[in-house]
Amino acid sequence: MTASHNDPGHEIIDLDRDDATVEADSPRARCSCGVRRTVLRHNAVSPCAGRAMARLKEAHPEEYGRYLRDAKAEALAEFETTWRRHLAGDHSQR
CATH class of the missing domain: 1.20.5 (Single alpha-helices involved in coiled-coils or other helix-helix interfaces)
Known part of the structure; x- marks a missing residue:
């Protein structure tokens, strides 16, 4: 499946799986609007x-x-x- 905020060719990956790994500088770690996945996850879990x-x-x-x-x-x-x-x-x- 491919889709994203502003980039229709960006692959969507379920990062909440135990086997999913994302480097901090990976495009998958940040939305095209600039929001980092880790920040949103921290705000949800903390x-x-x-x-x-x-x-x-x-x-x-x-x-x-x-x-x-x-x-x-x-x-x-x-x-x-x-x-x-x-x-x-x-x-x-x-």
Whole structure:
């Protein structure tokens, strides 16, 4: 099958197959209008984790709350360690 946005001779390939590979500079990775396939795919997929988390939170609020408390405690402990190192002169980004 051949068709495209502005190029009727451009071959359409299903890039969502596991065996489909596209080089970053391939014409198949960018529409003739300039939009990159990876950008559109990222925009479609990136909200999925947040949506799933919202549904999990609604279905299991106690479990979600426990995980959230644990994650925050770990993050704050790591932050305090990083901040102490920073005040001591270690300005590396870790």
